[in-house]
Structure formats: C-alpha cells, structure tokens
Amino acid sequence: MDEKEAHTQRLKAAVHYTVSKICQSTVAECEKQISKQAVAAIAETTFRQCEIFAKDLEAFARHAKRQTITVDDVKLLARRSTALSSHMQQKSEELAMNNQELKEKRKKNAAKRKSKEMEGNEAEETES
Amino acid sequence: RSAGVLPKSYVMSVFKHFAKSKVASDVYPVISDILQRYFDRLADDLEAYSAHAKRKTIEVEDVELLMRRQGFVTDSMPVNVLIEKFLPLEYRKLLIPVATSGNKVVPDQRR
Numbered sequence: 252m253d254e255k256e257a258h259t260q261r262l263k264a265a266v267h268y269t270v271s272k273i274c275q276s277t278v279a280e281c282e283k284q285i286s287k288q289a290v291a292a293i294a295e296t297t298f299r300q301c302e303i304f305a306k307d308l309e310a311f312a313r314h315a316k317r318q319t320i321t322v323d324d325v326k327l328l329a330r331r332s333t334a335l336s337s338h339m340q341q342k343s344e345e346l347a348m349n350n351q352e353l354k355e356k357r358k359k360n361a362a363k364r365k366s367k368e369m370e371g372n373e374a375e376e377t378e379s
Numbered sequence: 380r381s382a383g384v385l386p387k388s389y390v391m392s393v394f395k396h397f398a399k400s401k402v403a404s405d406v407y408p409v410i411s412d413i414l415q416r417y418f419d420r421l422a423d424d425l426e427a428y429s430a431h432a433k434r435k436t437i438e439v440e441d442v443e444l445l446m447r448r449q450g451f452v453t454d455s456m457p458v459n460v461l462i463e464k465f466l467p468l469e470y471r472k473l474l475i476p477v478a479t480s481g482n483k484v485v486p487d488q489r490r
Contacts, residue, residue: 310447310448311444
C-alpha cells in the first residue's frame, strides 16, 4: 500500500513538473503572472482528469470488444467538443501520415537490403 | 415543433414526483424543450457508440455505456440496481430475466 502511494506521488510530481512547464510558457506568452497554488490546482485537476479518461477509454475499448485502446476510442472521448475533436482528427491524420511514411521507409530499406544481399549472393556465386 | 416528445401529463407527474417543492404549471414548455434536446443528444451519442462497436443496431450495451458516461452507472451503482429502483415491475421482468424465472437461477445474459 505504501509502495503504491509512493508511486502515485511520483506520478503526481511528474504531472506537476510538466504542468508548470506548460504554465510558464503560456504565462510568458500572455505576459501575466500565475501563483504556485494555481499551478498546483491545475496539476491536481489534470491528475484526476486522467483517472476519468482512463476509465472511459477502458470502457470504450471493452465496448468495441478490444483489449487495446486505439485512436478511435480517444476520438470518441473528445467527440462532444467540436474544437477538440477537430484538433484530434487533424493530429491523428498527421500521426497516420507519419506512420505510413515510416512504414514505407522501412519497406524501401528492407527492399534495398534484400537487393544488396541478392547482389552479394550473385557476386559470391560468380566468384565461386 | 410545438408538440413535446412526451405527453404533458406524464412529464409533469414525473417532474412533480422528483421535485422536492411545489411545481408551477408554466415550467412545462421549458422542460419539454430540455427533453427534446436531451433526446437529440441521446440519439447522437447512441449512434456514435453503436458505430464504434461496428454495429448498425443500438443494443443494451450502448445504453449502458451511455449511462456510465452520464455518471448514472458507476462501479458502486450497477445498471440492475438502477432498473430495480426506477422501473415498474413489467419492465424489470423484461430487463432482468432472473426476476421472471421463479427460483431457477439464470446467469446474467449480457456478459
């Protein structure tokens, strides 16, 4: 139990660190100040919101009879707010594009390697 | 669209049942409007959930998921408890088969 709590504390600290970074950059943009308490409150809210998100995503994945949470589940989570869901849509398309590019690169590399190996084999064969 | 989604007498009787104080009769148009929006939203959500499970038919699971997201169903408040609490006996019989099968124990069919 103690170990679990320590783990929670570490997670919270990590969230707090990232939240304070984001807050600092936002504050620098708007030229305003933000109190430490406000940052801490945002961090705590973020942490609890994550719990809710996790439960909802789990329910959505189970609903679609999957064990793995996918982009579709996340999109379903953000469906209610139009701005957020369009943002998500855009991001997911970007991700899909990147993934496809990576896959194609890998394919090309694999093809190159194969052709090289073939050449090597042919060379060996001619040598022998 | 002047006609409400539900009959006026029914809406008012339910509202008066749950309201802790006296209810003026001129709240009906507002409640009717809210109900209309609620059902629109409900249909939208259920459509999304059934499409998410790659189905074209809305099933009990979708409604349960919706109620979970609405916060009515939680880990400490299962659907069956809500059904027993709020629905009349004939609907309970439809939704919970154990209640109709005498002493025979039927496993929960929705799992």
